[in-house]
Amino acid sequence: MxxxxxxxxxxxxxxxxxxxxxxxxxxxxxxxxxxxxxxxxxxxxxxxxxxxxxxxxxxxxxxxxxxxxxxxxxxxxxxxxxxxxAGVDIRQQLELLEVRRPLEELVVRVAALRATPEEREHLRKLARQMITAAERGDMEAWIRTGGEIHDAEVHATHNSMLITSMLPIHAQSRRFWYYYIVQNRAYVEGAKLHSDVLTAIAEGDGERAVVAAQGLMQFIERFTRSALDTF
Missing domain, CATH: 1.10.10.10 (Winged helix-like DNA-binding domain superfamily/Winged helix DNA-binding domain)
Structure with missing residues (x-):
């Protein structure tokens, strides 16, 4: 520039x-x-x-x-x-997850209800994109797509307060994942769980999206605790 x-x-x-x-x-x-x-x-x-x-x-x-x-x-x-x-605090990540879990459920439920047809198609595209990155073991693409997924999901809620609230939470999560995902190489499992959430939102199924989001959050908490045990 x-x-x-x-x-x-x-x-x-x-x-x-x-x-x-x-x-x-x-x-x-x-x-x-x-x-x-x-x-x-x-x-x-x-x-x-x-x-x-x-x-x-x-x-x-x-x-x-x-x-x-x-x-x-x-x-x-x-x-x-x-x-x-600033440093990356794993224990703080666990505290962050307590806040993030109910907000994620709200995000996916509202997004499933309000997303435009264009947004739903974009979510499907991102699901395929993350699966491909995981299969290739491309961490850079995996993390970048994760950021795009977060942005797409919260913007699909068309709720400015949710968008503002989730910005710092997702930013801290991306930072944590970039460093620790390479230690566990949990690309494929994470991509599949993200894909389940995105597909449910795209199909307008709020209840299924919430269940999928709960599964994703359980995976993230398990992953975070394993990082705490390791480091």
Whole structure:
């Protein structure tokens, strides 16, 4: 992405314009990906100026993106030191699952009811995509598709509060899975369970979607506990 005049003005400390807000969205996605894939590993310090240079934008959108990442627990702001990439806490993942389980059931039930025909077809496509990634043992594609599935499911609810609530939960889950899935190689089982949920939503069967989501959450909790025992 080329550095435009709006980004240059923001980097000089002027008030962010609409293009700067769009750049902040881009910066958020890119930095989040760097943290999830451990290109920015836990415990490392983040340089705003270096990230701005790498992404060819001003420091203002980068700073805003980091503030949003702080809100979902990806980074910590340390006084007089800078921005630190937060660690991954397995026990915190178990706490997260307590919150996530009932919300996931609500998401899939509402999505099965409200999804548009286009959204239902997209969910079917994502189910096939995840199965293919699992069969190939392609972790990168598996994790990326998982993120797309989360986004597609919550947006299919057409409920802005659910979308906002699930954003940090799913982000933390993706980060955990990226590191620990390679230890267990549970690609195929996870893909099948995700596929069951997506298929039920696509077919408009809310009750079956909830049952499938419960099975998926049981698998995730089992996987998380095994990671806790291992590490």
């Amino acid at each position: 080329k550095k435009n005049s709006s980004a240059r003005k923001a980097s000089q400390g002027e008030q962010a314009s609409q293009p700067d807000q769009l750049l902040a969205d881009v910066a958020f996605v890119q930095i989040e990906e760097m943290i999830i894939t451990r290109k920015l590993p836990p415990g490392s310090m983040i340089s705003e100026s270096q990230l701005a240079a790498e992404m060819e934008m001003g420091r203002t959108p980068v700073r805003e993106a980091l503030q949003r990442l702080r809100q979902i627990g990806f980074v910590e702001m340390l006084p007089r030191r800078g921005t630190l990439v």
